[in-house]
Amino acid sequence: MLNPATSARRAIPSLDRLLQLDAVAGLVARYGRPLVTETARAELSALRAAFARSDIAFDESGFVRACVARLARETQPSLKPVFNLTGTVLHTNLGRALMPQEAADAVARAMTRPVNLEFDLDGGDRGERDQHIERQLVRLTGAEAALVVNNNAAAVYLTLNTLALKKEVPVSRGELIEIGGAFRIPDIMARSGAKLVEIGTTNRTHLKDYAGAISPRTAALMKVHTSNYAIQGFTAAVSESKLAELAHKHDLPLITDLGSGMLVNLEEYGLPHEPTPREALAAGADVVTFSGDKLLGGPQAGLIVGSAALIERIRKNPMKRALRVDKMTLAALEAVLRLYADPERLAQRLPTLRFLGRKPGEIETQARRLLPAVQAALHGKAVAEIVHVKSQIGSGSLPVDLIASHAIAVAAPGKRRSTLAAEISAAFRALPVPVIGRINDGAFIMDLRCLEHEQEFVEQLKHLDLGDINA
Numbered sequence: 001m002l003n004p005a006t007s008a009r010r011a012i013p014s015l016d017r018l019l020q021l022d023a024v025a026g027l028v029a030r031y032g033r034p035l036v037t038e039t040a041r042a043e044l045s046a047l048r049a050a051f052a053r054s055d056i057a058f059d060e061s062g063f064v065r066a067c068v069a070r071l072a073r074e075t076q077p078s079l080k081p082v083f084n085l086t087g088t089v090l091h092t093n094l095g096r097a098l099m100p101q102e103a104a105d106a107v108a109r110a111m112t113r114p115v116n117l118e119f120d121l122d123g124g125d126r127g128e129r130d131q132h133i134e135r136q137l138v139r140l141t142g143a144e145a146a147l148v149v150n151n152n153a154a155a156v157y158l159t160l161n162t163l164a165l166k167k168e169v170p171v172s173r174g175e176l177i178e179i180g181g182a183f184r185i186p187d188i189m190a191r192s193g194a195k196l197v198e199i200g201t202t203n204r205t206h207l208k209d210y211a212g213a214i215s216p217r218t219a220a221l222m223k224v225h226t227s228n229y230a231i232q233g234f235t236a237a238v239s240e241s242k243l244a245e246l247a248h249k250h251d252l253p254l255i256t257d258l259g260s261g262m263l264v265n266l267e268e269y270g271l272p273h274e275p276t277p278r279e280a281l282a283a284g285a286d287v288v289t290f291s292g293d294k295l296l297g298g299p300q301a302g303l304i305v306g307s308a309a310l311i312e313r314i315r316k317n318p319m320k321r322a323l324r325v326d327k328m329t330l331a332a333l334e335a336v337l338r339l340y341a342d343p344e345r346l347a348q349r350l351p352t353l354r355f356l357g358r359k360p361g362e363i364e365t366q367a368r369r370l371l372p373a374v375q376a377a378l379h380g381k382a383v384a385e386i387v388h389v390k391s392q393i394g395s396g397s398l399p400v401d402l403i404a405s406h407a408i409a410v411a412a413p414g415k416r417r418s419t420l421a422a423e424i425s426a427a428f429r430a431l432p433v434p435v436i437g438r439i440n441d442g443a444f445i446m447d448l449r450c451l452e453h454e455q456e457f458v459e460q461l462k463h464l465d466l467g468d469i470n471a
């Protein structure tokens with residue numbers, strides 16, 4: 001039994017009384033009553049639990065401080081900026097392509113003002129939302145028509161659901177891809193209602209395999225760009241033009257899923273070649289699908305380009321409504337496509353191309369500039385050094401081609417090197433703007449290829465807390 005004096009000292013005020021404290025009233029003005037009440041209640045119940053365990057006294061200012069901290073945590077945005085130092089330029093988990101300011105401005109306008117989203121300003125009647133990007137896509141790809149849906153998975157789904165419902169589509173076994181996050185060609189085909197007919201083998205598929213699979217039940221031939229792996233050695237695949245010829249001989253369309261699909265020739269920017277929708281269409285493809293937020297460098301979207309008749313059929317599919325993009329996506333996409341009208345300045349204006357085009361020497365200079373600040377922030381608990389690394393494009397683009405880059409590697413030498421690398425990584429993730437790197441060979445690696453906002457990076461290093469990792 002507690003003696004009465006102790007219980008009096010330990011008595012916890014009621015929630016109502018606590019809510020009347022001046023300091024708490026200040027919180028109500030800032031965060032609103034419901035959230036502050038909920039927070040005070042949660043803090044009180046935590047206190048009651050603590051009181052049951054040990055002999056402590058109620059402390060009013062401590063209570064308020066705890067509420068302030070809890071409110072700050074609760075009201076932090078969940079989606080927030082991070083530093084992508086993973087070395088993967090188009091990192092799906094970190095939001096893929098970064099967009100230029102032009103796109104951000106266009107989105108802000110579309111969000112805060114009424115816009116002619118589906119309104120024809122000439123005729124004064126109903127318009128078509130895809131029209132805002134169709135002319136530009138037609139010009140950039142040579143297609144007759146274009147439309148846009150939520151992402152490339154939706155583009156593939158809608159195309160197959162329109163052109164091949166309950167019918168067969170032969171696809172090479174070498175092209176039955178899985179993309180991260182569980183996008184699998186066989187699964188999406190099944191859901192679209194198209195029947196996949198697997199042909200050829202993993203490493204070799206010939207024209208006669210396609211020819212042998214064509215029957216009255218066939219709706220289309222399909223080619224999938226194996227965007228995130230390469231088959232090497234004893235291989236054979238059928239070119240788009242040969243496949244198109246065969247398809248057209250049988251009055252069938254050729255569908256090509258390009259995945260990334262860059263709108264310009266990357267070789268002109270000193271990068272490895274990536275197939276373009278223009279090339280696929282020129283080779284005879286009738287419908288080509290690709291992503292808006294991979295190499296193209298725009299918002300998440302799936303672009304479908306091709307012949308006017310087929311695009312019109314796809315547009316009329318009732319599922320288009322369920323997969324259509326919103327005005328923000330259209331605004332961003334239109335602004336990004338506009339940059340492609342000026343290829344000479346594209347490399348500077350489009351963040352994806354700017355990151356991919358950075359020269360190793362320039363990144364090394366940046367690493368030398370930053371090394372002392374990183375070293376100082378480690379307080380002797382770990383060692384930082386500059387290392388050669390290879391960046392990758394990511395999001396299934398150009399899987400084999402790695403680009404030379406430089407990184408700052410942080411490691412705590414010793415037998416526990418590997419465990420400590422995970423702890424170092426966690427400490428960088430806990431910074432106000434979390435730093436996401438990768439762990440390799442017992443070191444935390446920060447590839448600087450995508451590091452902009454350098455000043456912000458340096459300034460927040462003072463918050464780096466490695467704790468007692470060497471203990």
Ligand SMILES: *Cc1c(COP(=O)(O)O)cnc(C)c1O
Binds near residue numbers: 177225226292
């Ligand atoms: C990435 C990719 C997809 C899926 O595209 P999302 O835009 O991520 O939906 C489909 N096919 C291929 C070949 C891809 O590379």
